[in-house]
Amino acid sequence: MAVGVSIASHNLSSVEIPNGPPHRLLHVSFNQDGGCFAASTTGGFRIYNYNCEPFREIFRRDLVNNAAGGRGGAGGGVKTVEMLFRTNILALIDGGENPHANKVVIWDDHQRCCVGLLTGCGSSARPSLRRDAAQPRSARGTGEGGAPRARGGRTKTLLDDEHPASAVPCLALSRTAGWWAVATAGAGGAGAAVRVFDAADGKMLREASLAPGSEVHSLAFSADARFLATSGDGGAVQVFGLPVEGQDGGASSHSSASRFRIGDGERCIVAFGAQSNTVVAVGMGGSFCRCRFNQVHGGEMELLERRDFM
Structure with missing residues (x-):
């Protein structure tokens, strides 16, 4: 399976919608070193810190796909979001319940924009980040044939x-x-x-x-x-x-x-x-x-x- 990498602009953008309808939860994931988890919703994503007491939300983003007619239209929300440790870099599949097939967005939350795009990842791909690379993996997360490297x-x-x-x-x-x-x-x-x-x-x-x-x-x-x-x-x-x-x-x-x-x-x-x-x-x-x-x-x-x- 060929995976393409692009730095071209993407139609996803962050917006402020204080009084929008309630969102539904689509996916949750922990970051790599523990302490935080990310939640993707029908409206965007949220980041939480669970190693502080009490547990608290750090920030949230409402996202729209401008090519899909904005929030609430086809492509709104985020299907999956993965953190890169505790940095401002995240990998996500936008589109919510109607995700964009075969695309993984690399999101820089400091700039509030897409800084990279992986294409040809497969319809069941789920992103996984490490400090020097972003990698699509299957939804089951089994890697290549279930054979870990020794x-x-x-x-x-x-x-x-x-x-x-x-x-x-x-x-x-x-x-x-x-x-x-x-x-x-x-x-x-x-x-x-x-x-x-x-x-x-x-x-x-x-x-x-x-x-x-x-x-x-x-x-x-x-x-x-x-x-x-x-x-x-x-x-x-x-x-x-x-x-x-x-x-x-x-x-x-x-x-x-x-x-x-x-x-x-x-x-x-x-x-x-x-x-x-x-x-x-x-x-x-x-x-x-x-x-x-x-x-x-x-x-x-x-x-x-x-x-x-x-």
């Missing part, structure tokens, strides 16, 4: 015939330990499974099987890679303990260490908070929750903060 330029296939790449709803990479977490969809009514691998040698460090019929929507490692958080069906958030250095993690299945359910069963994404024993969940119903889990005994999490951001 040290020394080698590749290891961490999936098999029983769990092909097409059955992977999400994966995650730890920041420091070099571990991959892969969620695989259950077949024949079976629940999803979460497996953690060492990317250097492909060894499976842990496997956890979830309840029958369950799915996994997001995965996140804690900063020290001692815990893995998942979010799944019905707003279920779970935290699993991972092997520590000098301990044989094996490949056996384990029950979850801690559990929590956000809102009225709304779909959500999960990340770890600033404190080592906290997680945050952002729901597609417009709710934000911060919880504390017991690192030793697990069980039900303690709700510390809940806010409706939309």
Whole structure:
């Protein structure tokens, strides 16, 4: 698939509409180093800081596509927005519920304008940013055939015939330990499974099987890679303990260490908070929750903060 890059002008612009109709939430995503999340809406996007107390909105932008007749017409709003750490650069797919196919906009919020355009990305693309590049990826985020790159330029296939790449709803990479977490969809009514691998040698460090019929929507490692958080069906958030250095993690299945359910069963994404024993969940119903889990005994999490951001 050929991906084109352009610095040509784009018809997207920022406007101030203080009394417009309420917007609906279309997508949420965390930034790369934690602490912030972005929400795309039928009117534009919003950025929030969740590592401050209390949780707060940093800024929002109402966007219009001038070629589509302005706000409320075809192409209004933002389907997906991704942050570049905590900088003023964002990647987004504009058009809201009627997105512009195969285009990813690079947005400079300092200038309030488009500074780049990726074309030919595919209709299911979702942007991913790093400090030196912007990359389109599939909506599932499985990368190239589910084969993460190991040290020394080698590749290891961490999936098999029983769990092909097409059955992977999400994966995650730890920041420091070099571990991959892969969620695989259950077949024949079976629940999803979460497996953690060492990317250097492909060894499976842990496997956890979830309840029958369950799915996994997001995965996140804690900063020290001692815990893995998942979010799944019905707003279920779970935290699993991972092997520590000098301990044989094996490949056996384990029950979850801690559990929590956000809102009225709304779909959500999960990340770890600033404190080592906290997680945050952002729901597609417009709710934000911060919880504390017991690192030793697990069980039900303690709700510390809940806010409706939309």
